[in-house]
Amino acid sequence: MSGIGIDIAEKRYKAQAGGPGREVFRSFRLDIGAGEFVALLGESGIGKTTLLNIVAGLDPDFRGQVRFSGAAPRLAYAFQNPRLLPWRSVLDNVALPLPAGEEGRRRARAMLEEVGLAELADAYPERLSLGQQRRVALARAFAIGPDVLLMDEPFVSLDEAGAARLRDLLRRLLAGRPATVLFVTHDRREAVELASRIVVLEGAPVRIVRDMPLALTAAERASPERIDAVRRALGAEAPG
Numbered sequence: 001m002s003g004i005g006i007d008i009a010e011k012r013y014k015a016q017a018g019g020p021g022r023e024v025f026r027s028f029r030l031d032i033g034a035g036e037f038v039a040l041l042g043e044s045g046i047g048k049t050t051l052l053n054i055v056a057g058l059d060p061d062f063r064g065q066v067r068f069s070g071a072a073p074r075l076a077y078a079f080q081n082p083r084l085l086p087w088r089s090v091l092d093n094v095a096l097p098l099p100a101g102e103e104g105r106r107r108a109r110a111m112l113e114e115v116g117l118a119e120l121a122d123a124y125p126e127r128l129s130l131g132q133q134r135r136v137a138l139a140r141a142f143a144i145g146p147d148v149l150l151m152d153e154p155f156v157s158l159d160e161a162g163a164a165r166l167r168d169l170l171r172r173l174l175a176g177r178p179a180t181v182l183f184v185t186h187d188r189r190e191a192v193e194l195a196s197r198i199v200v201l202e203g204a205p206v207r208i209v210r211d212m213p214l215a216l217t218a219a220e221r222a223s224p225e226r227i228d229a230v231r232r233a234l235g236a237e238a239p240g
């Protein structure tokens, strides 16, 4: 596991084809302790994906720095769209970040078993439901044993029962392989069910309007009344 220190002096998107430029972050700081599960809540278009991309190193076009504690942390990123390669089997998609060869394939197979999809190992992604594709994406993310896991609305567009099953699966996977998690969602309830800390973002440039630790037991997280109380405590600023 690895802590994350995010310090963005400035992130701006340049104007495109006559449109205005946009300053998404200015003097933004967020420090995340090793092993925390931080849910990021904020209105659409505010900059949540931009933040994950910066932390992931996919967007170097900003002023500032992202520091990880611990040497060379392994980082996995689960996107809103599962982004499976359609020309590769399910097994090969999970094996993608692993060393080539039999050992990598064995680990990929074990991950597929863990997410309940062993029998679909040889299928191609187009045959899978969205929920199954998301399971494969989770298996691929966990296959490397990540120290840091970035998740961008990984359970959006599923029905409630399907989303609840994936939340359970994520909790189980994390129980076996603890990681520091930065999880973007629009859904307060999802945030309360999963996170150890909820950070609410607002405005342009983005600022943190609420930063709430959550020390709930498993029983409290499963209680609709408790969840509603925390959702209300998040205040009017939080969406969802």
Ligand SMILES: Nc1ncnc2c1ncn2[C@@H]1O[C@H](COP(=O)(O)OP(=O)(O)OP(=O)(O)O)[C@@H](O)[C@H]1O
Pocket: 013, 014, 016, 022, 024, 042, 043, 044, 045, 046, 047, 048, 049, 050, 051
């Ligand atoms: N490559 C880009 N070029 C120009 N503007 C961009 C680019 N990517 C994002 N933006 C703008 O930056 C802002 C933040 O985008 P971002 O995708 O980070 O928001 P978000 O909070 O993740 O949104 P959503 O919840 O809808 O996914 C938006 O106004 C978006 O239009």
